[in-house]
Amino acid sequence: MRVYTSNKIRNVGILAHGGSGKTSLVEAMLFNAGHTTRLGRVDDGTTLTDYLPEEIKRKVTVSATLAPVEWKEHKVNILDTPGYADFIGEVKSARRAIESVILVVDCVAGVEVQTEVQWEATKNEGKACFIFVNKLEKENANYYSVLDKLKEKLGNNIVPVMLPIGTEDNFTGVVDLIKLKVCNFEGNKYNELSVPDDLKEEVNKYREALVEAAAEGDDVLLMKYLEGESLTDEEVFNGLKKGVKNAKIVPVFCGSALENIGVQPLMNAIIEMLPSPVDNIEDKDISKETLSAVVFKTLADPFVGKLNFVKVIRGVLKSDSTVYNVNKQRDERYSSLLVMRGKNQETVSEAQTGDIVAIAKLASTSTGDTLGVRDKTEELEGINFPNPTFPVVVETKSRNDEDKVGTALVRLTEEDPTLKVEKNTETKETILVGMGETHLDIIIERMKKKFGVEVNTRTPRVPYRETIRGKAECEYKHKKQSGGHGQYGHVKLRFEPLPDKDFEFDEKIFGGSVPKNYHPAVEKGIREAMAEGTLAGYPVTNIKVTLYDGSYHDVDSSEMSFKIAAKMCFKKGVEKAKPVLMEPMMNVKVQVPEQYMGDIISDLNGKRGRILGMEPQGECQVVKAQVPLSEMYRYAIDLKSITQGRGSFSMEFAQYEDVPAQTAKEIIENVEKQKEQEK
Secondary structure (H helix, E strand, O other), X not given: OOOOOHHHEEEEEEEEOOOOXXXXXXXXXXXXXXXXXXXXXXXXXXXXXXXXXXXXXXXXOOOOEEEEEEEOOEEEEEEEOOOOHHHHHHHHHHHOOOOEEEEEEEOOOEOOHHHHHHHHHHHHHOOEEEEEEEOOOOOOOOHHHHHHHHHHHHOOOEEEOEEEEOOHHHOOEEEEOOOOEEEEEEOOEEEEEOOOHHHHHHHHHHHHHHHHHHHHOOHHHHXXXXXXXXXXXXXXXXXXXXXXXXXXOEEEEEOEXXXXXXXXXXXXXXXXXXXXXXXXXXXXXXXXOOOEEEEEEEEEEOOOEEEEXXXXXXXXXXXXXXXXXXXXXXXXXXXXXXXXXXXXXXXXXXXXXXXXXXXXOOOOOOOOOEEEOOOOOOOOOOOOOOOOOEEEEEEEOOHHHHHHHHHHHHHHHHHOOOOEEEEEOOOOEEEEEEOOHHHHHHHHHHHHHHHOOOEEEEOOOOOOEEEEOOOEEEEXXXXXXXXXXXXXXXXXEXXXXXXXXXXXXXXXXXXXXXXXXXXXXXXXXXXXXXXXXXXXXXXXXXXXXXXXXXXXXXXXXXXXXXXXXXXXXXXXXXXHOOEEEEEEEEEEEEEEXXXXXXXXXXXXXXXXXXXXXXEEEOOEEEEEEEEEHHHOOOHHHHHHHHHOXXXXXXXXXXXXXXOOHHHHHHHHHHHHHHHHHHO
């Protein structure tokens, strides 16, 4: 591929709620630019950007995919992103690399959850934005109703620059309000015609709103407009362009991606109105500056290895070079720079400021890292990924696959920063934490297809603990004679609660009833016994044990005898000291729009949670609560259901608390049933 200068580059993210037609829009752009010979279809699994097996199978985008489009001597780096909340990490990655957003809206479904979520993010980042109202060929499509909803939900800076001609089956073209032309489409070509008389009244009404918006985009034009002077077509266009680049105006386009109607004028507008990577930089000759680039996405492949997607922020990235990884503080050698279009690749000799390329087989580089020149490049801002909150236990179907599973999980977490692997030493489980059920389902599929490993998943075990609430004394004599030296160990132990410490061992022996050289063995026996409590086999904590008496035998006593005596005495003593089951409590913060507050609080109360308080945060409310961990394992699904995907939460360990008696009884019964089944 040829090298494009910075001012000839546009970096655009295609964002939307799932099912709005993002991928179909990208497919139409690729077709119009001549990169494909026919329009691929998501339903047929033939699109260029949804090429992963799990995407073809499910007919949804799960990974942000690069698709450069060469159009009118410009290069438009399109990033096709997922529309479902489980894959928000992919959208975060893409957002780090783009200057502009095209928000796709389904003309039948209208403004959906992720439409609003992505709009809020775009507004907060101050990025230029187009809206493309898609699927006008569908039954019940109503462009003007969607326009009203867009203005109601997203604000008054929404301005239509296109009107549809016809509806549903009779949708045949669009009116370009900027050029005041009718656009008719055939294949990847379109014709511009004069506006017919029967449309002029409506066109003039929307054209006037467009002129007013254009005037508001430029102070000089606004004064001219307010003084009653007419604006020229060029002034209207320039006012719109300035308003778009300053994120004051959001033009609304319309069409059908599947029928390739309205797409070419949108592509023209991307070139003419959206900012290049250097538009807002005073020194336009930044290609001569020190190299500074950020890695915004990583792909892991068992055969090809790692593939890092890089956005050049300053300077020029050249092929067959060495770069310095500022985060890892080491040099990285590479050969080719790759231009990826879906899974297809071309090489390029260099990438100038603002361009996007991929680099294969960088040994230490991962998503969020800064690449540049040693001692000259400063670390760039990384990517703020959301914390995963949905855990499952991963178990191999075959013991022979344990090493392969470990390797696969390492590679997959390199690729996906919203994926974490945790080892729970108490429950001896490998826990995979993702953004939701669908996210983890796809990860499990990917493990099988990419790495040839099959695993089972289940809900993690809760790391319960046991302790005592009373005091008790107990003695145990371990005595065994079987010819030769026998075994003899006799201990008397006192048990007390110890609220602020896991364990304390003390000895109050008088007169040498248990010699000091056996005291460590007694403590060791107690510590071993603490690993499995008497109620349900969970570790015992918050306990003080005192060795206060006992006896020994000159010949038969040994460290082993006293360790066994201590273990048996511990189990009997704990049973006498009012044992209780404890559960981990989590400090939980739930961020939701205010209209969901009542439902959230009711749901948390139903999960045995304690509401600690509420506080405003921007346009949302944050509910603070303490909730048992056992109730939180599937909360990511519950929260998504309650808030239609608008809520988020985080949690951290608070403390252990007693399990209510009835709940404890059920837990103990379940443990006993499981033991019976395992026999």
